[in-house]
Amino acid sequence: MTNPILSNRYEIQQQMGQKADRRTLLARNLQTQSLVVIKLLSFEQDMERDELKLFERQIETLKTLSHPGIPAYIDHFEVNLRRGKGLALVEAYIPGRSLESYLQSGQMLNEAEVRQLAQGLLTILIYLHSQNPPVIHRDIKPSNILLADRPQENSSSIYLIDFGSVQNYASRDQNSFTVVGTYGYMPPEQFGGRTVVSSDLYSLGMTLIALLTGTHPSSMPQPDYLAQLERNRTLSIDLYNWLKWLTAMDLSRRPTSAQQALQGLQKGLQQPVPIQKPVQSKITLEQGTDYIEIQIPSRMGQTKLRIDSKQVVLTNQILGMRLNRSQVGDRRHISRVEYGRSNPAETTESRPHLILWVAGQAYELGQDQSMSSTEAEWLAYALSNWLQLPLTIN
Known part of the structure; x- marks a missing residue:
């Protein structure tokens, strides 16, 4: 039995994942013989209009991006399926392991590993947020971060994937919004449909805390995850303060940019970032x-x-x-x-x-x-x- 071929070019090897009307496929590009990832959105009758909007935005955004830590856009096309039509996005395949698999296997990262990971991801965010308009990922979490098995020359070992929730300022609709992201990793303002560049920094901070503690943040309220961090005797005070800075509930207390966050990580925060006196306080x-x-x-x-x-x-x-x-x-x-x-x-x-x-x-x-x-x-x-x-x- 021969494998199905999409767009006369991509031979399906296996299904990598499925969620509702979306499938992720591993395929071989018959022109180059390289492996690719195909994300397939089926146009089901009950499909929400916002789903198509987000998928199309993902395609348009990836077409404009070029960074070693982001899987490269290759192609997109409409496809005929058994139950109707669909839209396919083709990206470069990165052999690797997601950080979610570390959590599922009970593994935790040490401080040196977390610092290296944070620097790599902040470099990617500096690139995304420097676009005009800024590109906000909106769904940074362990399952959307890959560690490459065998990094190639001039390529990254850390990849940020799945831009299905991506937003840029130019695409914002003031009359409506769709809440996207993952509970536990998304900041408070995102529940109200508001996202800024520091929203990604909050999600990054929560991701790093999860990897340090081995616990998903959705299973513990904010004071508890900070207490868990404090019980980690091997964690330096400057990394502890830095993570608290990133995950402040009030976005005005977070770093204003990925560049500022990276500088804070490299220089070290021996003391917590000062908080301004509350307005109207008589103290x-x-x-x-x-x-x-x-x-x-x-x-x-x-x-x-x-x-x-x-x-x-x-x-x-x-x-x-x-x-x-x-x-x-x-x-x-x-x-x-x-x-x-x-x-x-x-x-x-x-x-x-x-x-x-x-x-x-x-x-x-x-x-x-x-x-x-x-x-x-x-x-x-x-x-x-x-x-x-x-x-x-x-």
Whole structure:
């Protein structure tokens, strides 16, 4: 039995995958004898119009791209199928293994491997985002990243594949949108149909975290994946901070470009990227080279924390009266800054907490619920930066 031939040129070798009305085929180009990948979209009656739009956009985008880390566009054509017509996209075949297969087999990558992978992928993203208009992948995840079996000369060992969700600014429709991407890897703004270049950086960060922890991010909320990273004793503080930077929920706190992200990775982030003071916050923060002072107003008074080169002093005031002025301890005995959300036993509502650990004792700031989560996060990062201590997130 002979193998079917498409467009009088591509001899089908095997089916590599199938999903709804899409199939991925491995074929041989009879003109060059090289192997190719054919992505086939069937025009089913119940096919959504957006599916065809995305497929056509993928073709048009790939035709304009030329990068060693992106499988090359070869051809596209309409095809007659048993149940109607279809559209085929032909790309270069890359023998390799997807990073998803590493996760499925229980393998994890170490820091050196993750750094090398991140640099390769950021180089690809710098190229994509520098197009006019910028090309946003929108579905970066382990299954869309290939490691080549035998990299050829002048070719990449890391490939970003599957541009089926790709978007460029020129293609955006302001009146409608289609939510694309993969849950766990896509940033919050993408659920609302909004994507920018830093959306790809978030997905890259989540992909790298999955490869470091061996766990899909869809199975754990944000605080949990950060806690898992923190328990990784072999992870350097600068890579930890860099990954937190990429995966900030607020896109304004992420790198603004793949180039900036790459520079941060190469230079190293010994301290978390500073967070700006929340708008309308009444908390005051003053700092110099030898002191930091924080005043947190409450309904009945205020809490004041002052740390200088020698000591830590915590003062609580109610109605203008100083209740206690305790010298918490020696500055040298500060071990860590802790930030997170807690669930008091008397209520199901969570509240932010900010704790300074001194000589093994925990001192909580803003425990009367006068501080918002964004304020607590801002102060936590400020203290961590000034003290040059890691930030523990629970």
